[in-house]
């Protein structure tokens with residue numbers, strides 16, 4: 179008999195959350211804490227979504243997306259999770275860059291960037307200060323016509339090197355390009371610049387285990403291996419979800435699944451306004467990624483001077499299309515020292531990440547796919563040898579992930595690493611007006627992506643769901 183992953187689940191809840199990414203889990207946690215009956219349904223066998231990890235022989239643990247997030251995570255985790263989680267967030271102080279235009283090390287905050295921009299790049303203090311103030315002053319309601327390129331042209335005309343320093347890490351962090359609205363750059367850049375780059379000490383598995391414990395303490399019914407196939411609507415109002423052949427009734431649904439999948443596949447588009455469906459179809463997905471995971475043999479080490487995050491590129495100039503090209507020139511290396519997991523075996527790992535296009539991987543047959551992955555591994559090891567001579571002989575385990583890997587594990591269309599482009603945010607916000615009780619929370623619109631963006635979007639949406647549940651309860 180197949181295992182019943184819904185054994186003991188009720189037939190009705192106040193709210194069903196579809197997907198256990200950081201936004202989904204945060205929404206579920208807040209709503210559970212507020213006393214609502216919450217069911218969290220995750221199709222994968224692990225919670226966390228893209229905030230995930232995997233184990234390999236030899237005591238190796240790899241983090242998939244724990245490379246760095248802004249300081250704001252501490253506040254969000256303390257408020258909406260618990261102090262235990264918040265207290266494990268620590269700063270990464272050694273951020274490095276190496277490309278044909280410059281090599282430098284920074285703590286990646288406003289003070290240090292100001293020092294670099296005025297001394298190494300020779301800019302006027304006032305220009306730098308005005309740029310930081312403009313970026314920090316940006317918010318969601320601002321002019322969305324101004325592109326990031328126009329913003330840079332205004333402050334640093336003709337300074338491709340400056341643009342590279344300011345933009346390359348943000349493109350890595352949320353997939354935004356020079357052609358995207360400047361606010362998608364300004365908001366995220368300023369978040370990082372406030373205090374630098376942070377990471378969770380203990381590893382992703384520790385974070386997700388603590389989140390699961392907190393969810394259960396708040397009476398959230400958490401179910402893995404429970405993919406939702408359909409969301410049923412009656413009379414313009416969410417009525418139930420279907421999973422494993424069961425129909426579970428609810429007054430609200432929060433979908434943490436990909437926005438386009440939610441609207442166009444899980445809901446019946448015939449029940450939505452034609453214009454809304456058309457606009458959803460036009461929403462562009464954000465790019466995907468490739469990664470190479472490398473673990474050192476027990477006893478082998480990496481010097482701390484190698485840095486925590488290392489942005490490397492062999493491209494002569496900064497161009498966002500080059501960052502995505504299968505002909506890889508840019509690699510961001512994350513170095514994981516034993517301090518990442520102080521309570522585990524002493525191990526060193528390196529993860530190389532590069533933004534990537536789905537189309538470069540989607541249609542390869544299995545032989546070509548394997549060969550392309552092997553090529554990705556070999557060229558990455560070659561690139562790393564330049565910085566860590568002899569590293570090949572120290573590595574015990576190496577493997578690659580591609581856009582197909584991310585698609586496989588999270589069902590994100592085209593393996594999107596950061597949800598959708600900017601226009602997705604409006605669609606996500608409009609959803610409850612199309613179907614009463616239907617919400618979306620998850621990486622969307624560039625700004626609401628990444629660990630902090632996803633958590634904060636989960637907070638915003640759960641507050642709206644809470645209001646709706648209280649309103650509808652009062653009117654019954």
Ligand SMILES: Cc1cc2nc3c(=O)[nH]c(=O)nc-3n(C[C@H](O)[C@H](O)[C@H](O)COP(=O)(O)OP(=O)(O)OC[C@H]3O[C@@H](n4cnc5c(N)ncnc54)[C@H](O)[C@@H]3O)c2cc1C
Pocket residue numbers: 196197198199200201202219220221222225226227228229242243244245246247351404405406407434435436467469531584587588589590594595596597619620621622627628629630632633
């Ligand atoms: C390679 C890589 C590196 C990254 N590095 C960083 C980084 O350094 N810093 C940072 O801040 N961010 C990083 N990110 C981005 C960050 O991980 C994501 O933006 C964030 O984790 C997304 O959270 P989310 O809530 O949108 O949901 P997701 O993590 O996308 O999760 C969605 C969940 O929904 C589930 N689901 C989908 N469909 C269904 C269904 N029908 N039924 C049930 N469940 C379903 C999926 O299985 C998944 O668990 C990285 C991403 C990638 C891919």
